[in-house]
Amino acid sequence: MSRIMPLRATLVFIAAFLFGCGRPDSDSIRLTGWIASPIEENLTRTFIDTFEQRHPGLPVRYEPITANYMDKLLLMLATGTAPDVVMIEAFWIPLLVEYDVLLPLDGFLVRDPGFFPDDFEPMLLDAFRSNGALYGLPKDYSTLALYFNPAMFDEAGLAEPPRTWEEFAEYARRLTRDTDGDGSVDQYGYSHAEDLEYSLPFVWQNRGEYLDAQGRAAFGEPAFAEALGFLQRMKTDGIAVMPSDVGAAWNMDAFGRRRVAMAISGLWAANFLNETHAGTPYRTALLPAGKKAASVAFVAGYAVPKRTRNPDRAWQLLRYLTGREGGRIWVKSDVGLPARRSIALESKIERDPLKRVFLQSLDHARIWQFRVNQRVLDETQSALQAIFLTGAAVQPTLDDLKRRVERGGRFHADVRGHEAQNRSGPPR
Amino acid sequence: MNRSRTIRNAIRRSAVLALLLAATGIFTLPFIWSLSISFQPPGDVFSWPIELIPDEFTLQNYRRLWTEIPFARWLLNSGGVALAVTLANLFFDALAGYAFARLSFPGRNVLFALLLATLMVPAHVTLVPKFMLLNALGLVNTYTALVAPAMVQVVGIFLMKQFFESIPRQLEEAARIDGCNRFQVFWRVVLPASRPALAALGIYTFQSNWNEFLWPLVVTTTSDRFTLPVGLAMFRYEFRVEWTMLMAGAVLIAFPTLLIFLVFQRLFIQGIATSGLKG
Amino acid sequence: MSEAMRRKTGPGRPADMPERHREAWAAFFFLSPGLVVLSLFVFGPLIFIFVVAFFDWNLFRPEQHFLGVANFVELTGDELFFAALRNTTVYVLGVVPAQTLLALLLALAVNQNIPARGFFRAAFYIPAITSSVVTSIIFLWIYSKPGLLNYVLSQFGIVGPDWIGSPKYALGAIMALNVWSTSGYFMVAFLAGLQSIPASLYEAARIDGASPWARFRHITVPGLKPTLFFVVTLGIIGSFQVFDQIYMMSAGGPVNATTTLSYFIYNSAFRYFRFGYAAAAAVILFAIILFVTRVQRKIVRPEAP
Structure with missing residues (x-):
């Protein structure tokens, strides 16, 4: 009897690891992104806190990828383990559209009059468009x-x-x-x-x-x-x-x-x-x-994978990340210029001796894609x-x-x- | 004549000793240096002259590992997975090894030769189909994917078979006469008598699984499933390398295996000796 | 005795089943968990790789197209694949002899009658039990332009390069790291081999007046043959598998200088998502290893004379 006990304990432990400890909880909206700097990481976390305060019942789980971002993201998209909202560089839109792994967002925009997509710098929004459909929304950008x-x-x-x-x-x-x-x-x-x-x-x-x-x-x-x-x-x-x-x-x-x-x-x-x-x-x-x-011009934004379990919740987070309120938080990160013209205006980028150069460069810049x-x-x-x-x-x-x-x-x-x-x- | 020989011997021995000391430096200094860097305050680890003893001693890097990155989670994953894999191997390898050592059944030798032949197959050959299988089962990024493929290893079966063949049959025969069935004989008589071999196999399995990199790299996609080596390999900011923190992480990954090795040195060496000599 | 006989055929046991069958069933029970796992994750994949290799298999596409040998044909025209073959050859030819020789030398030295043998043995063994990620991080620091190696060289007035950043030195630097990290393991194997040679042989030779060299040549070397076979075989298989250090340190670069076969397979599958193409390369890697270990078996015969 006493000898058989360790056998059971062993089998239970192995089984727990094999079949227990399920998948990530389905309640929260999962978000991923790369980390350009510790400041940006902290900002993302305050951002999520603000979002959760404004949207009770919509918890967010932030799962940053710190290295080999696209290798990992592509593997997630291919295996159906990708988060609900993913940070993405405009560069990848043609590839991901061909892989058919992104959710078109046009429907959400039509049903959401308070989002103001016309406010985006047109060139930046177009970078996320393919064959007439919109597959992502720009967050910020930088020229060289x-x-x-x-x-x-x-x-x-x-x-x-x-x-x-x-x-x-x-x-x-x-x-x-x-x-x-x-x-x-x-x-x-x-x-x-x-x-x-x-x-x-x-x-x-x-x-x-x-x-x-x-x-x-x-x-x-x-x-x-x-x-x-x-x-x-x-x-x-x-x-x-x-x-x-x-x-x-x-x-x-x-x-x-x-x-x-x-x-x-x-x-x-x-x-x-x-x-x-x-x-x-x-x-x-x-x-x-x-x-x-x-x-x-390098453009960063967010997109929603096609296999997300809850597109509507994902949209709630996405519209906040790229909306006017969210955009104001990103400005502080200083890793990019705001993609929305209204925010660029109110943060007086034209008068900032450092940043205005990057804004001026946009006139003769082409998108990295x-x-x-x-x-x-x-x-x-x-x-x-x-x-x-x-x-x-x-x-x-x-x-x-x-x-x-x-x-x-x-x-x-x-x-x-x-x-x-x-x-x-x-x-x- | 005897005397000159003693002198010659003494000279030779001190030459060998000097060489060994130099080699010891080459083999251990990199570790000692990384230990030293892990206690330096964050900043430039490249300022010349490079010194072994840091001017300033701090535990900050270790503290930051726990607060700034999910180090504790990775530690738990690594420990849990390595432990589960080790237990599974101890049980299943011993079971299979016992069958090969004590039971006769048709095709035994062919099957055993087939198993040994798989030792020639490098991990990269089966990597892609293994991944495809787990993906088809929807198991990518689960603990199952980390544990299941490693639950049995041919080396372990081989090691256990060798050991079982070396213990006398009388014990088992006596137990059979007492009315035990074959599993009871195995579980109550053979396994308790195999503690040294099980310990060697357990240590070997735990150590190699703790250090495993390729499989967890391809089969985990989110940071909450990473093991320590993958987590540390993935840890960096886009535009800078936190060397002092990396080194602190490296020290913590190396520490458990080092400790196990120093405590159970004899078993380690034994494991290699048995698997090595008869391979 | 008769009691035992009765029990064996008594009630509660399948009396009509011969002992031979029952033993086979028991063996089946003992083997089944192991065989299930090995079939799923070793034998199955090993067979499946020969299927995938003939398909255009992309993880992102729902359907797969049969290609015939097209993947293999494409490999024969792929210069990156040939660069990987070349680098792997250099790597194996460099690392296997170097680590074997170093391991043998260390074993011979540690086997002398000297103080603190256990200490030396442990010191040389430590790199072998340390995670490859750890040693890669440490050596990235040592090999970098302002790193430890160049600092030591500067003491002798030598200006060292950025070892991993230079196409000329990157592969050699990673090879050196692997010789450093594996030779301790093989040293222990050699030590066991040395200790298995009966001391009486040496004694007899000494009485016959054989010189130390003759004793080494005629007793030690033949006695170590089985170990040598083991070390070289494992060394070859391990060298063909080198991946972690390359992934961590150089990502196959610069100018593909450190792209090895295993790295090529990994990249084709998990970076370009061409699973069929990666499988074809894996089939070739498998064939090469079978061939090389067979040739090796011819050269280093495992059995002692």
Whole structure:
């Protein structure tokens, strides 16, 4: 008898783990998102508290994903374990629409006169539209702008940020210095990041394209190669570095460590600099322009998965997250500019010397969104790494890339997609 | 002659000792250093000169693990899953091992050879179909998915079979004569006599399941189902790495296995020796 | 005795069932839980992988299309797959001999008559029982540009690279990490092998006046053959599986320098969601491992002479 007891206990314990401990409770609305900064995380939690106070009977469960966001989110969507409301970058809308995993929102908008969708910046709302249906709502956005260190500019006798490619290279040269006189350079002009989105403004300014109007590869064209060649030359000339060259985790980390005088990033970088490198002075300016001005706009928003158990509750949370009241809370996070024009107006962004640059950039910016699959994007990333990390020749590398992705119909073989903030392993 | 040999021996021994000490440094310093970083105040862990003893000692990183991230939840998941898997293995592996050791049935040798052959199959070969099966059953992101595939392992069956073959049959025969059925013999006579083998298997299973990364990585999707290694691998902010906190988490993951190892060192070594020599 | 006989055939037991059958039924009862689990999660998947490999199987699509060998044909034209094959080959050829040799050396050293043997054995074994996530985090810090390794090198006037960030060094750095973390485990296996060699053999050889080298060559090496076979086999299988460190540290990059077969399979399935394509690559990985371990069996014969 006493011997059989442990047997039962063992079996019960195993069984409890196998069959008990059910799924997440079905009462709360589940929400997920990535975390751009601890401030944003705290803000999300206060946001949820406010929402729960205003909507008794609608508890919210926040389940942030801190790394490899899109890998995890896609797996959740595929396996039916996704939360009811998901934060999503506009970039992914074409992919997710093709996977048919998002709920169209048009019906909710029609039935909800108090939501005012016309208040959104039209370009941002359109980013969530596909084949005439709306699959998400924008929360905030940021364009890319130039960060520069005014103290370093003063020391180099430069009064203004560069306006053209020529000035950009010339200033970078003058800002590259040996500050402690030990014979080796320790301050560089510019820090580039190898990801496609940071080269893209230069490509667009040079009238180049990543994909043409039909969605075919355009990165083999000379205009694309020229832009990358310009950036690569700055590196081989020793006036620009990659973040890892100076022991930084990413390009704004190099800027914050005062190893470079200029770097390109979005509004989220200001947040990072304030928190992590509080002593580094910085200002922002429009990107230097090539044949024309161009920048990239990253749009973040929320969507509702098709397999959600309760679409109406999900809508309640979604409309609050992207509504006028919710928008006012997001403004404080400083990771993006508000997607609603009324909130942009009332928070006086045009008068904010830091933020207005990102607002102005929107005039010549294009949305970060392509219809290619993940595999092609990873191949592109590898090619850019070869160009910027190992100094591979630009045109042959791009030709090779084109050959690799067009072979076997890989360009459109499976469903098209892309990623933006999705890298494995902690950044170095 | 004898004397010069002693001297030569002494020289050789001190050379070996010096080499071993150097190797010990290479094998343990990374851990000691991470322990040191885990007690540093948050901030730059890269400022040169890098020193082993931090200027300032703080428990802040450990405190933040419990307050800022669901570390306690991951700890519970890891511990619960590893414990359930271990218990399941002790029971089921022993059952199967006993059948192979003591019972004759048609196809025994073929079946055993088949089991041993699966040891050659790397985890990545069966990863995709295993995931598809659990997804078809709607079990992705459940504890079932974490526990069920690991409940039985061929190494365990093998280990138990080897051990059962080494214990004398007389005990079992006596129990049979006393009227016990085969399961009662197994449960009341054989298992109690197999404590050393069960302990070795239990420790091995717990340790390897505690450290398992690939399977929980693909089969859990939300943070409340993560195990410790997956949780820690997923923990980072978009734009910065909290090295001191990461190291504190790493120390806490490594600590239980280290403790078990130091306490039960002999069993560990025994487990490898038995499975190793006859494999 | 007769009492026992009567009991066996007495009431309450299926008298008409021969003992042989009853034993088989008992075996079935003892084996069934194990076989159910192994069938579901080992044998079944192993068979199913050969089915999936011939389909265009995407997790997001409700229906799957039969492709025939198209997945395999596509693999033969996929340069990333060949990069993965190349990296895996380099990895296995580098790590297996290095860890085996290091483990053997450590075992020989620890097996000497020296103080604190238990301490050394434990110290070398610690990396082997530590979570790969933990060692990856520690080595990310050690290998980074301003990390510990470069700091040590700088003491000798060497300016080290960003080890994981450089396509030239990333794979080697991860290989070194794995040699470091696995050799302790294999050392213990070698130690057990060394201790299983009868001391009388050495004694006899010493009386015959054999030199230390001759004793090593003619007693230790043949005596360790079974262990060597075990260590090399496990080493090969483990090396083909390397994933955790690559996922944690380099994500297959930079410039695909650390994309191995196992990482390629993982990415094809859980990043590109092409389960059929991943299955095809897994079939090839399986075939390679079968082939390599068979060749290995020919070279290192397990049985002692």
